[in-house]
Amino acid sequence: MLDKLRIVLIGTSHPGNIGGTARAMHNMGLADLALVAPRCEVYGSESHARASGADALVSNAKVYATLEEAVGDCTFVVGASARVRHLPWPMLTPRALGERLPGECAPEAAQAALVFGREDSGMTNGELQRCHAHVHIPTNPDFSSLNLAAAVQVLAYECRLAALGADDAPDTPFGVEWDNPPASHEDLERFFAHLERTLTEIDFHDPENPRQLMARLRRLFMRSHIDSMEMNILRGILGAVNKQSRALARQESHDGNG
Numbered sequence: 001m002l003d004k005l006r007i008v009l010i011g012t013s014h015p016g017n018i019g020g021t022a023r024a025m026h027n028m029g030l031a032d033l034a035l036v037a038p039r040c041e042v043y044g045s046e047s048h049a050r051a052s053g054a055d056a057l058v059s060n061a062k063v064y065a066t067l068e069e070a071v072g073d074c075t076f077v078v079g080a081s082a083r084v085r086h087l088p089w090p091m092l093t094p095r096a097l098g099e100r101l102p103g104e105c106a107p108e109a110a111q112a113a114l115v116f117g118r119e120d121s122g123m124t125n126g127e128l129q130r131c132h133a134h135v136h137i138p139t140n141p142d143f144s145s146l147n148l149a150a151a152v153q154v155l156a157y158e159c160r161l162a163a164l165g166a167d168d169a170p171d172t173p174f175g176v177e178w179d180n181p182p183a184s185h186e187d188l189e190r191f192f193a194h195l196e197r198t199l200t201e202i203d204f205h206d207p208e209n210p211r212q213l214m215a216r217l218r219r220l221f222m223r224s225h226i227d228s229m230e231m232n233i234l235r236g237i238l239g240a241v242n243k244q245s246r247a248l249a250r251q252e253s254h255d256g257n258g
């Protein structure tokens with residue numbers, strides 16, 4: 001299970017935090033480190049010094065330009081958040097996150113990611129809305145933000161505890177053998193783009209005045225944990241809607257011309 005858990009750091013600005021994260025991960029038996037648009041030197045002496053023995057994780061860390069690329073293959077994405085955000089999102093405690101993981105990681109194609117934000121500004125709303133759930137470490141409300149590598153340490157520890165006790169956990173996300181593999185993050189993003197295009201086409205959605213429509217639809221679909229068959233059905237429905245609305249538009253312009 002721990003081999004299916006990726007740690008993703010977005011926009012890190014201190015190399016010491018990359019080294020500290022590598023060390024925390026290696027201590028807890030995690031190895032897959034991904035960095036999204038880091039704002040500091042990654043493979044230099046400062047990160048290696050803080051990694052103290054976990055250097056290989058720093059050397060093997062993969063760098064991506066965007067969060068989408070870093071989690072494209074993921075079937076379960078959780079964002080670590082120091083603050084409560086405007087639009088409430090399914091929230092896990094660190095313990096509940098650990099308990100969910102064995103099931104989430106059980107399907108063969110499963111890949112999970114735990115995403116952490118920038119030292120100065122955390123994660124953007126757009127980034128948080130790409131997650132199935134958020135996790136908050138219950139801290140002093142008057143001083144809630146942990147050092148980045150410390151936050152990684154706490155959550156990695158919970159994941160390790162859960163992995164050690166994983167024998168009695170369900171071996172799929174739904175507590176029963178599932179018939180289809182989960183949809184990947186990449187599939188979900190393609191679906192959301194298709195959904196937005198379609199809702200615009202049928203005049204349900206106005207991109208000039210979006211309100212929070214797409215964020216709310218994202219939350220709905222992320223919460224339901226779509227599998228790949230369901231994803232195909234939804235894409236098929238959107239395709240049929242596109243076809244009908246284009247036929248209607250052609251008909252109207254034809255009638256208008258005649």
Ligand code: SAH
Pocket residue numbers: 079080081082083115116117118119120121122123135136137138139144145146147148151
């Ligand atoms: N100043 C930022 C916090 C940056 S701390 C803000 O206000 O959002 C860097 C990252 O560590 C955060 O983005 C988050 O991923 C993680 N982190 C820090 N404290 C946390 C907490 N109490 N619970 C969960 N994650 C936390």
